[in-house]
Amino acid sequence: MNRRRFIRSLGVALSGLALPQGAWAQQPRSIAGAIPPGHALQASWQAWKTLCLRPDGRVIDGFQNEDSHSEGQSYGLTLAAAFDDEAAFESIRIWTEENLAIRDDALLAWRWRHDQRPHVPDDNNASDGDLFYAWALSAMAARHDRPELAQRARMIAQDLVSVCSVPHPNGSGSLLFLPAQQGFAADTGFTINPSYYMPRAMRELAAATGVSQLQRLADDGVALMTDLAESGLVPDWVTITADGWVPPPERFSFNAGYEAMRVPLFAVWSGNPEQPSARRYAAAAQTNPPDETTTVFERGSGASLERSPHRGYQAVVGLVSCAVSGSVGAAIPAFATDQPYYPATLHLMALVAQAEIYPQCVPI
Template sequence: MAKAPLHQSGRLGLLWLLLWSLSQNACAQPGGRSGGSLIADDPLWQAYAALFITPGGRVIDTGNGGVSHSEGQGWGLLLAVAQGDRERFDLIWRWTQENLQIRSDALSAWRYDPAQEPPVHDRNNASDGDLMIAWAMWRAWERWREPHYRDISQRVRADIASHLVREHGGYTVLLPGRDGFEHDDRLHLNLSYLVMPALREFHRVDAGGPWQALYRDAQQLLDESRTGVLQLPPDWLALAADGSVAPAPDQPPRFGFEAVRIPLFFMWGEAHHGCQALCDIQRFWEEPAPPAWVDVRNGRQAEYSLSPGGLAVRALLRQEHQLPAEARDLATQDYYSASLAMLTRLAMIERDTRRPVLLCQ
């Protein structure tokens, strides 16, 4: 092949350097490719914020009496930093700090009900909300270089590691909350609380923490939790001291409202390789309108269909790159469904599609 003239070669070299520089800047944003794809005035983000986030920064659960959760505040923070919406990020954090960070540790109370007095009756935490808050704060530090965000993330991570991580039955596991989930020789767990992309990122910045062990053992626990003819994981799981697992006895034995997040977090966190449980979920969701839940023991199914947000998670599990149309229509959804849709969209943008895909027979 003939060489380009010297001046043309120089221009090509400058162009290559420019493209390389732009790619490096994009990758420096939180979530890698998301930095160049999501903006604060994005219509879908603006619609979500108008529907579910008050001007004061409270994320409202419209499907549950207008309460708020640490989970929702964490989701709002994560979405705001991904969009580059610092003003709304700070509003959400200020409300969270003033209303939920009222414990003696750095964890957040899990529920706020404006109809009660005081609005926080139960100061127990929810570990998925704490993981999300710590992750969002770390991403905010990486995006905006405000040391305050980094320090908050470090404090929350330290208290997660100190108060919520247990070694039990041969596994490293995450308690769903600090109180109420340890029963004699059993721990009650919720695998959808394991925000796998957050654990992976925490291991990158804090290799001495429990994050890699949690990430690794979550994959094994998920496969071990498959139950019944459909071989699906239950929303709530009991882990015995001998390492055996079963649906938690104090909860309905369903794959449903909680476990719908498992494929989202495992696909987003690149924890899906060789995971048979995800294949079983994909098979269960094959019909056009799969049921919202199924009893993993007797096969009884909900009489209503999976939400649009759940259908978004199904699209991610199928390796699709766009939300289904019904998931993009946020105005027809409640907070939980719309949040699943928004988080799934972010996961679709951020996932490294060059990695091996989930292969299900």
């Protein structure tokens, strides 16, 4: 039997295990222990740690001067929870608590600079880092009966909605998720990063902590993505005004680039491949050449503006395209260590989402 025929037969066998599209969004589940010991992806997790994780628990970002930030620490903590790696989880958590949990509230400072003193010159937070950090804490608290982690997750969730959620300026009562406590509000509206919304993380954290506003943020965020996708790809940044959305200030990208590619990834990881943002991305990515992946699209036309050979970006395209189409077999490459932190992390996230939710999208 040739490989493609085997993949097709495997997809038929697995189809009875998969829920209909959209059904996963209503299923309670946890990232903790999603990838069991002995699973083939454990080798990829070990490779990611070798590439990105220092022995002291610091996640390094090669794209940003080998500094660290709450996003990287929180993505690392989430992946450690996904692989139920208690040793890595604890090292990342402890380093983060000692170096970034320096604010007066429960949130994390957004960046740690290895070549500066003090290492944290700015204690503003990054709401996506706080969200993923609390999500991972909550997952491991439930799995290992650690109430202190659950309490920490609850405190973060409470402060996150307190300082980073605001009413939509149109008076509709819907909520917006600010990228940080400071710097994104103006008299004309709020500047939003759509990729900071992770619907599944918000919903599961709301259920675990009782902070119901996170569920509202998830629902309102999905509605915002749908609105943005009506006229093109979801952009990196957008400004929300009382009259609707408009391009952000000039210092922010209105293309669909390195940030926005997380929107379709998080949509399918949340079990929602029918989301228009994912469908738009999958359609645009069909123009990718064999050895490169478009990393920056012009939002309206979908024209390719920038490309990269890093396999992590190809993994996102492969997973999203397969999840959207409902096909069997995905063009997800094997995990590679010849790429920096960001594509490597998206790569492993895509592999985790495939293994957990989309058995038919087995890499080919």
